[in-house]
Amino acid sequence: xxxxxxEPKISTAGLRKVYETRRGxxxxxxxxxxxxxxxxxxxxVGPSGCGKSTFLYILGGFVEASAGEATVxxxxxxxxxxxxxxxxxxxxxxxxxxxVGNVAYGLAERGVPRRERAARARRYVDLxxxxxxxxxxxxxxxxxxxxRVALARSLIMxxxxxxxxxxxxxxxxxxxxxxQQELLAIWExxxxxxxFVTHSVDEALYLSDRVYVLSSRPARVxxxxxxxxxxxxxxxxxxxxxxxRELHRRVGSLLRAPH
Amino acid sequence: xxxxxxxxxxxxxxxxxLWEVAPRAGWVRxxxxxxxxxxxxxxxxxxxxxxxxxxxxxSAARWAVGLALALLIGLPLGTLMGRSRTLHALxxxxxxxxxxxxxAALILLFVxxxxxxxxxxxxxxxxxxxxxxVISSYHGAHAVPPALLWSARGLGTGRxxxxxxxxxxxxxxxxxxxxxxxxxxxxxxxxxxxxxIRGSGVGxxxxxxLDNGQTLxxxxxxxxxxxxxxxxxxxxxxxxxxxxxxxxxxx
Numbered sequence: 001x002x003x004x005x006x007e008p009k010i011s012t013a014g015l016r017k018v019y020e021t022r023r024g025x026x027x028x029x030x031x032x033x034x035x036x037x038x039x040x041x042x043x044x045v046g047p048s049g050c051g052k053s054t055f056l057y058i059l060g061g062f063v064e065a066s067a068g069e070a071t072v073x074x075x076x077x078x079x080x081x082x083x084x085x086x087x088x089x090x091x092x093x094x095x096x097x098x099x100v101g102n103v104a105y106g107l108a109e110r111g112v113p114r115r116e117r118a119a120r121a122r123r124y125v126d127l128x129x130x131x132x133x134x135x136x137x138x139x140x141x142x143x144x145x146x147x148r149v150a151l152a153r154s155l156i157m158x159x160x161x162x163x164x165x166x167x168x169x170x171x172x173x174x175x176x177x178x179x180q181q182e183l184l185a186i187w188e189x190x191x192x193x194x195x196f197v198t199h200s201v202d203e204a205l206y207l208s209d210r211v212y213v214l215s216s217r218p219a220r221v222x223x224x225x226x227x228x229x230x231x232x233x234x235x236x237x238x239x240x241x242x243x244x245r246e247l248h249r250r251v252g253s254l255l256r257a258p259h
Numbered sequence: 260x261x262x263x264x265x266x267x268x269x270x271x272x273x274x275x276x277l278w279e280v281a282p283r284a285g286w287v288r289x290x291x292x293x294x295x296x297x298x299x300x301x302x303x304x305x306x307x308x309x310x311x312x313x314x315x316x317x318s319a320a321r322w323a324v325g326l327a328l329a330l331l332i333g334l335p336l337g338t339l340m341g342r343s344r345t346l347h348a349l350x351x352x353x354x355x356x357x358x359x360x361x362x363a364a365l366i367l368l369f370v371x372x373x374x375x376x377x378x379x380x381x382x383x384x385x386x387x388x389x390x391x392x393v394i395s396s397y398h399g400a401h402a403v404p405p406a407l408l409w410s411a412r413g414l415g416t417g418r419x420x421x422x423x424x425x426x427x428x429x430x431x432x433x434x435x436x437x438x439x440x441x442x443x444x445x446x447x448x449x450x451x452x453x454x455x456i457r458g459s460g461v462g463x464x465x466x467x468x469l470d471n472g473q474t475l476x477x478x479x480x481x482x483x484x485x486x487x488x489x490x491x492x493x494x495x496x497x498x499x500x501x502x503x504x505x506x507x508x509x510x
C-alpha cells in the first residue's frame with residue numbers, strides 16, 4: 001500500500017467519542033484532528049485518563065467513534081486489521097501459547113503453512129532477542145520479555161502501522177531504556193508508521209518525529225510539536241541539547257496548564 | 260525439609276492410631292467403631308467381591324454420565340452467560356434461587372417424574388454438578404480481558420472464532436476449578452441417589468450392609484469411597500498440571 005505525498009497514512013478529523021453511562025453521556029474525545037505521514041513516528045502525550053488510549057483503540061478498529069472520521073490510506077477504519085498492529089500496556093499474551101506460539105499466531109490465522117510459519121517466527125524471535133525462550137510460556141517471562149514477545153507478534157504481520165499503548169510503562173527503568181532503543185532501531189529499519197501513546201515526556205521526545213499534546217478529558221489537541229532532533233539519537237546525549245530542553249519545557253507547561 | 264512438613268503426616272498418624280486404640284481399649288464399643296486394622300482387612304475383602312466391583316462399576320457409570328451431561332450443558336451455558344449480559348440477566352435468577360437448594364431433596368421429585376430408575380439417579384448428579392460448572396464457566400468467560408480479545412482480532416481472528424481461539428482457553432483455568440468441585444459433588448450425589456433409590460451401586464451396597472448389621476463392612480465401604488474421592492481428586496489435579504503446563508496458580 002502506498003500513499004501519495006499529499007495523503008497522510010493516518011488521518012482523523014473532528015473525531016468524537018462519547019460513552020453512554022447511567023449518569024448520562026460522558027465525552028472522552030471531543031473533536032480530535034490527527035495526521036501521521038507514512039513512516040512517521042508520532043507520540044501522543046496527555047494527562048492520565050484523558051482519552052489517549054481510547055483514541056488509539058479507535059485507530060485499531062476496536063472501538064467505534066461516535067462522530068468524525070478516521071482513515072488509513074484514505075480508507076475509513078471499519079474494524080481490526082493485521083495491517084495495524086497493536087501493543088498494549090499490560091502484557092497481553094496468550095498464556096496458553098509458548099513464545100513461538102504467540103509470535104506465530106497471526107501467521108496461523110492467515111493460513112501460512114507450518115514450515116514457513118516456523119521459519120518466520122524464528123526470524124522475529126531472533127530480532128527481539130528471545131532466542132532460547134521459544135518453548136517458554138508467558139508465566140515464565142519477565143515483563144520486559146513479554147513486551148518483546150508482544151512486539152514480535154505484531155511485527156511478524158509486517159504491519160504498516162504500529163499502535164502502541166504505553167507499552168513500556170509497566171517495566172523497570174533499565175528495561176524500558178533497552179526496549180526504547182530496540183524499538184527505534186527496528187523502526188529505523190522497517191519505517192513502519194508508529195503511533196505511540198505515553199505519559200512520559202522524555203519517552204515521547206526521545207522516540208518521536210512529532211508529539212501531539214492532548215488536553216485533559218475530553219481529549220482535544222492542545223499543540224503539535226516537531227521534534228527536530230538528529231537521528232540516530234543517543235538517549236543520554238539529547239538530554240543536554242538546548243532544543244530538547246526547550247521542547248521538554250514546552251510540553252511540561254502544556255500538561256500542567258489548567259484547561 | 261522444613262519442620263512443618265512432617266506435621267500433616269503426624270496428624271494423620273495420630274488420627275489412625277486413635278481409631279485403632281479406642282475400640283481395642285474399650286473407649287468405644289467395637290460394634291460401633293471397629294478398629295482401623297480390622298477395617299483395612301475388610302477393605303481388602305470387599306475389593307475382592309465381584310458383587311462389589313459390579314456395584315462400583317454401576318456407580319462409576321452414573322458418575323461419569325451425570326458429570327458429562329452437566330459439562331455438556333453447563334460449559335456452553337456458563338460461557339455464553341459470561342459474554343452476553345442479556346443471557347446472564349435471564350439465567351442468573353435461576354442460579355441464585357437454585358444454589359441453596361439441597362440437591363438431594365430433589366431426588367424424590369425426580370422419582371415421581373421418571374420412576375426409581377437410572378434417569379432419576381443420573382438427573383440428580385447433573386443437577387448437583389451444573390451450578391459449579393455454570394458459575395465457573397461464567398466467571399472465566401466474563402473475565403477475559405478485552406485487550407486479549409482485541410489482540411486476537413487485530414491478528415486476523417474473526418469474531419466467531421474468538422470463541423474457541425481466545426474465550427474458551429482464557430476461561431479454562433476457572434472452568435477446571437469448577438470441574439474439580441463438580442467431580443467431588445458428583446461422587447456425593449451418586450451415593451445419595453443410590454441410598455435413596457436402592458437397587459444397584461455402591462450406595463445400595465452400603466445400605467444393604469447397614470440393614471444386615473455388618474458394621475465392619477459399612478466402615479470398609481465408607482473408607483473405600485473416601486479413598487476413591489481422594490484419589491480421583493489427586494489424579495485430576497496431576498493430569499491438569501501435566502496437561503496444561505501454562506496454568507498459573509492453583510487448579
